[in-house]
Amino acid sequence: MAEKINHKIKTFDQKEWIKTNLSYQKDSGSWAWILHRISGIALIAYLFLHIWSLSPLTQGKAAFEQKMATYSGTFFSLIEWFLFAFVLFHALNGVRIVIVDWADGARYHKQLYLYTWVIGILLFLAMGFVMFSHILKF
Amino acid sequence: MFKYKSSKDTGAKSWVYQRITGIVLVVFAIGHYILMHYQPESGKTYEAVFARMQFGWYRIIDLTFVTLGLYHGLNGVWGIFRDYDLKPGTKITVISILVIFGLAFLFWAYYIVFSIPYGKPMP
Numbered sequence: 162m163a164e165k166i167n168h169k170i171k172t173f174d175q176k177e178w179i180k181t182n183l184s185y186q187k188d189s190g191s192w193a194w195i196l197h198r199i200s201g202i203a204l205i206a207y208l209f210l211h212i213w214s215l216s217p218l219t220q221g222k223a224a225f226e227q228k229m230a231t232y233s234g235t236f237f238s239l240i241e242w243f244l245f246a247f248v249l250f251h252a253l254n255g256v257r258i259v260i261v262d263w264a265d266g267a268r269y270h271k272q273l274y275l276y277t278w279v280i281g282i283l284l285f286l287a288m289g290f291v292m293f294s295h296i297l298k299f
Numbered sequence: 300m301f302k303y304k305s306s307k308d309t310g311a312k313s314w315v316y317q318r319i320t321g322i323v324l325v326v327f328a329i330g331h332y333i334l335m336h337y338q339p340e341s342g343k344t345y346e347a348v349f350a351r352m353q354f355g356w357y358r359i360i361d362l363t364f365v366t367l368g369l370y371h372g373l374n375g376v377w378g379i380f381r382d383y384d385l386k387p388g389t390k391i392t393v394i395s396i397l398v399i400f401g402l403a404f405l406f407w408a409y410y411i412v413f414s415i416p417y418g419k420p421m422p
Binding site: 198201202204205208209212215216218219221222225226229232233241245248249252253255256258259262263284288291292295296 | 318321322324325328329332333336337338339343344345346348365368369372373375376379400404407408410411414415421
């Protein structure tokens with residue numbers, strides 16, 4: 162009997178864990194979890210980088226603006242814009258998680274996930290306008 | 300060595316704190332992005348930073364933001380480690396690294412903010 166039950170349990174292969182994880186069927190909630198984790202790691206890494214990159218403020222105007230010159234220009238502006246995509250996904254999906262936990266959102270979490278994307282894309286485009294209207298002179 | 304040192308903390312409080320700090324950070328992070336980008340120079344010139352830092356409430360908001368951000372972020376990283384079955388010694392090592400890095404960068408951030416002159420002409 163015990164052998165029969167054990168046979169049905171899917172054993173977890175430590176060596177193949179990436180493959181095993183990727184083999185699971187993914188619904189909206191799985192994708193939300195994966196993207197929340199990736200965006201979260203990116204944001205905490207950025208926060209450390211952000212504190213380091215603002216540290217020349219302690220040495221006054223010349224040192225700070227010399228450092229900031231590195232981060233000016235279209236290329237870094239585009240990176241900053243895409244960073245906002247990470248902020249938005251993590252923020253809006255975070256709101257979704259709070260609603261699921263505290264406001265019976267488990268009943269409508271798939272709609273909430275759709276709203277995360279719709280509101281996120283709209284705010285992302287709006288931020289693109291705010292950031293690049295100066296360059297493009299609209 | 301640390302076999303019996305494991306905390307009896309279930310993580311329930313940190314779960315609540317993660318949600319509360321998260322909600323505050325949603326407002327702060329999006330607000331910060333708008334404030335730093337609606338003028339191209341607002342985040343990148345010393346004059347703009349200096350002018351903002353003459354408001355005490357702005358300093359308080361910035362210090363709260365970085366404190367909550369580091370707490371929420373590193374608590375989140377710890378949450379990822381908690382998904383895996385770590386040995387007690389590894390747990391203590393991971394927590395120590397996160398706490399030391401968190402406090403070091405927190406005090407660095409505080410030091411940066413307080414190094415900007417307050418109520419004096421711009422250097």
